[in-house]
Amino acid sequence: MRTLIFGCILLFTCACVRAQAVFSILLPESLADSALDGRLLLMLSTDDSAEPRFQISDGPETQLLFGRNVTKWKPGTRVMVDATTYGYPLESLAELPRGTYRAQVLLHKYETFHRGDGHTVQLPMDRGEGQQWNLAPGNLLSTPVEITVTADRSAPIELAFDDAIPPIAEPEDTEYVKHIKIRSERLSEFWGRDMYLGAHVLLPEGWAEHPEVEYPLAIMHGHFPDDFGGWRTTPPDTTQPCAYSARFGLDCYNRTVEQEAYDFYQMWTGPDFPRVIAIEIQHANPYYDDSYAVNSENLGPYGDAITYELIPEIERRFRGIGEGWARFVYGGSTGGWEALAVQVKYPDEYGTCYAACPDPIDFRDFTVVNLYEDANAYYLDSKYKRTERPGHRDSLGHLSSTLREMNQRELALGDNSRSGQQWDIWEAVYSPVGPDGYPRRIWDKRSGKINPEVAAYWREHYDLTHILQRDWSELGPKLKGKLNIYVGDMDNYYLNNAVYRTEKFLRSVDFGGEITYGDRAEHCWNGDPTQPNAISRLRYHRMFIPKWTDKVGELAPQGAELDSWRY
Template structure:
């Protein structure tokens, strides 16, 4: 009987356990002249509409990703990707069902930094693309090939890099749009190598004809701008192939974008628009496509570098007024948080902020998590069931990804907060440095368990509502009338939740600003109730520059010239 049972068990296991799928990836000598470090990413896709590297997303349409670190990878040798590589959305290669796939590999290169704080870390330096792993120049890439996975596969699947992603051309100056790049002493000292800040500068109409006029500075914060994105000095291209907006359900949305850009050009150069210098900052770094514009233990002193190095240099070169009352900040999402943060942290250096759909400004509502009271970021508290917290929704509340899923995608792209994605940059900016030189985790990336000590550090340094409450006796008089916040009530990432908490405090303290909500509006609504969300999000400059030009009459110091720059 025992013999029969063992024979049955042997047959059962052999028929149920598929052979392990492995991949051999070769680093050709033609693509590397020295050993490389980085994150090796294997992507498998059943969708032929785009390369696999462009199909790794948070939503239901994602394809498969498996990541592993590689160190000292010698040219001409291979690495093995097997079931130990961390996967998203499937945990392991062992979980991939048999079938036909398109396979592609990418090496996201890491650079070694010997930082000024004594830590040595390996991170992917931005190379002009805005910290995008699938677009970064110099990253190695393979041509997608079709493969077939079967239960009885034994031999490894052979892949090899075929190209390096090419460099990105620098934008060229035009009559109105100029570009500036400076070496930052503060950031170079922190990172132990030359570090730069840049900006795209939009000059006011008549700037050349009024050489004695000095102008206010309109600073738009936000994600990495390749050029001055809201600007088009030529009419829309009538032959532009249509690209629809899946998010907004609008056909030929790219044509609408061009129309809005050209309309802004006509408005900016027309007779009635306020004459200011508009700036979009480039501050991509080894962790993300921007720095969050504040000083950070992990990312460096970007707040001081932007405020005391970059902005004064822009004002020097392009005739800015150069005083705090004549600088105002605005932006949406990341830029919304940054606008509010720099106004709070540098109250004398900036005159007003307009924060649209800001990232969480109160960590009691860190999207859907209370960092101070919840034990776990991924699951609701329960004795007998596990309910996952939502990560992204649409205007009807339909959830397309959970908070756990979004974080696991990042973990596949890079460990130690190195994914270059949203949750990791919050961690990089807000957390203290760990013993290994990388950011301390706010929560365990696998389990979601929150670290209360890290949460307390976040609270005292970056929870903007807490900072306002704690320091209101000194901040309140400096910020009166300067704080303005706008958010949709159906923000895709639940960012309205934190605004409700901030509003409660501000309205109880006569803050003198504006807080408005868009009914059923999503991310990133900016207070323009005259346009649908799809259009209003394209109109930050034309909305906030005139708004400030009127508000400054109330906020500017007595006796300053408020007319010379208006013509």
């Protein structure tokens, strides 16, 4: 009887605590004139240094996030966030400790797409912010307020939206930097609405004074919130406060970044820098700020759209040579994978690639997971242990998150690969379309169990090492001397692991390119042995453009015009 009474008291206490961690969110009529779809995000923080929406991360400093879908949410009504809502790093509000928090809510809006493949899906269209849920214009949010979670509160905690994130201004053209945006016929047909591709375009010194000259095209892939690393025509402002970089352990790193941008401007306009047109591709989409520059069942034909629509238009407008040998690609991380991928998938359309710290290019080392042999992505295969696989490390091997934790955060931000984050975009690009119109999961987002059928599809379509091996008899003659890879041997995301696999194959076939590792270099080292990672990652243009110029004579077809643009 005593045990039964104690059990009832315990059950009542747990239910009471769970009942107090319930939030009621109001969608005011003043902020919406029709029903809304999207992901409702509740953030709780004990850190008052910034808004909670800017404190959700993969690292140990992260605050709390809980997310749920809303469909046709009518203005003037409320939605509940309770213990059934999925969270990170606590999976449920039932686990929330009593205490005082700063609370904030945000609605990441979804748009309905009636795609050309017959599927109807709801996704967050990029609105100029680069698929950042906490910065996307039009998203609703609330001013952070202090709330207290106690055991004796009988009513839900009420919150309400009171603002919307403002639009982002379009960038303006300058003497050297231009901006281009085109409507893509291929992508518009796929998505069932107008879709656009763009680029930042950096014109060479003397472009206007030499109207008869046609130029090579230097194509940088990756994530670009600004133009060419902030393209700075004036020296750094030393009156501005210094900002410390915890990642690199450097004081005044903000001034270092500004100085690098100014140095590049001086170099670009100086007498000895190669005269080429440099571009940074802009291809944000409903899944991510970057399409991975390949054709995909879920994202559409971005590879063809970039290669056959955007690049020819840039060459037409700005006097590019317009031939494959005169286009070279480079980039880091996502951009590194893209540089290698487009060179492999479009060997005649691009003349050389320089891939720094590329995303996994061999899925036997998909960071730390072998997609073809491992049963579970989150845990080491073991009969008795449950050891989590690492997700992020520093140059000394110290962990800040596990692979499971990184995926848990994404699932809280959005289901159906809609978080706009790294693991979800890999899934969106590489996976076949599922019966519901969303990407098929490579692994169960909660358990980590790998789907062998999806892994087999990934292998045949996007495992770059496998594709090189499978098709080398055809690709080899077209790619000799054109594949160059650079990575730190302590890459934060273990990206060097896949490069080792790729190198083993390429060395066996005399591929004629470079593969270089940076000792203790983290993400995203660019191959410069004279500079630490904090500096090398800022020097992609100045590193790879001269490297290509020095080598183009060996790779260009006989009779190619190599002199007029070298003034």
